Amino acid sequence: MALTFRRSTLEDIECLLPIQRASFQEDLEKYEDVETNPACETDEKLAENIRKYHHFTILDDDTVIGAMDVRGNDERMHISKVFISPSHQNKGAGTATLQFLEEKFSDVKLWTLYTPYLSFRNHYFYEKFGYKKTKEVQVTPKLVLFKYEKLPLVPLLD
Secondary structure (H helix, E strand, C coil), X not given: CCEEEEECCHHHXXXXXXXXXXXXXXXXXXXXXXXXXXXXXXXXXXXXXXXXXXXXXXXXXXXXXXXXEEEECCCCEEEEEEEECHHHCCCCHHHHHHHHHHHHCCCCCCEEEEEECCCHHHHHHHHHCCCEEEEEEECCCCCEEEEEXXXXXXXXXC
């Protein structure tokens, strides 16, 4: 898998939205969070996010396989969503994506994200990268989100 990352464009919406919907469909069925689930996002909302935030498209060779949406600045950067086509999951794309983000925004002092409480693979994945669970937020009767935070590694002084 030869992954590359580039700023998303409005022309990407046609291929990104079906991938985003497929990636979040299982969570939508489990939590029934129609108001907040990215599987329900409209073309217009995705266009707004591409224009307004740091939105990157993930490609495997020339094939679009997903995207990421991050928001913030060097003080605090929030990973709003990362989605990879289900057929490309568990092949290193998520790892490459987080590495790309942390290199691209290397001056960020605090990284944050939310992930559903039953998304055990996500918990393991983010914890492997040094994220710590700091909070639980009840969004709907069926959905609790875990907030994760990561501070940069500070070299020890001798």
